[in-house]
Amino acid sequence: MESLRARVMFSKLIPEAVNPDENGEGVFYLRSPKETTLKPGEETLIDTGLRFYIPPGIAPLLSEASPVQPYHLARPHEWVDTFGGGFKPVLRLYNDARDPLVLRKGEHLASLRFFPLITAPLVAIKNDVECN
16 A cells, blocks of 8 residues: 655754654654653653644644553643744653653653544445445
């Protein structure tokens, strides 16, 4: 299956922001721009310091860096409109551990992928038989 190619651009909004790196399969790693400490049970917002210019017809998807980490991405994530064009991801992280967690600058916090949007009509049915 041939992959669709689109051009998604990004810029740094703060000097400390870490450029996303790709794993070779279209997954981009978003990294912490600074060191942050989370207490047990604490939730915090981390601004990546990046702005993405996403073309029409493309949707971003954020996912956890790893399911075995002592923290996870809480919902909802935020894609903040920068009003200068583009959007910036703000990650909501929650510490599941019993101990304080130190997130170091450059630590992989989330993975970012881009998918094409497909428009399709939504049709109401009365029962499952109509699906066939």
